[in-house]
Amino acid sequence: MFGPQIPTVTVNEITDATYLLDVREDGEWAAGHAPGAHHLPMMELPARLAEVPTDVDVAVICRSGGRSGHVVAHLVQNGWDRVRNVEGGMQQWAAAGRPVTTDSGAPGQVV
Known part of the structure; x- marks a missing residue:
């Protein structure tokens, strides 16, 4: 979608050590997100650019990978070198059987 200049990562390559940055809107986040993700x-x-760490691996996720791709491009242009776009976004996250939760801890859904 974005060509070779946008670094990517698959859902299965994301570990607990990865800073998972969810860039979806508030309603999407509230419906369901990855446990431990950071919402921006x-x-x-x-x-709020200063909130995104530069010293750890950052995986940016949205619903399908489009918005997060734009965010990754912006971060790379601004000096981030350990940032990746999550291929397939939260749709792929859920399809891979990874947990989706709400802020209350109840099971969530990708909308």
Whole structure:
């Protein structure tokens, strides 16, 4: 979708040590997200750029990989070198059998 300039990672390559950055909107996050993910909606990124770590592997995820690809491109252009786009996004996360939860700990869903 974005060509070779956008580094990617598969759902199965994400470990507990990876900083998982979910850039979906509030309603999408509330419906269900990966446990341990950090929420930063895409439109808020420019104002909150300092919240994204530069010293660990960062995997950026959205619903299907489009928005997160744009975020990864922006981060790479701004000096991040350990950032990757999650192929297939939360749809692939759920399809791979990875857990999806809500803030209350109840099972969630990808919307």
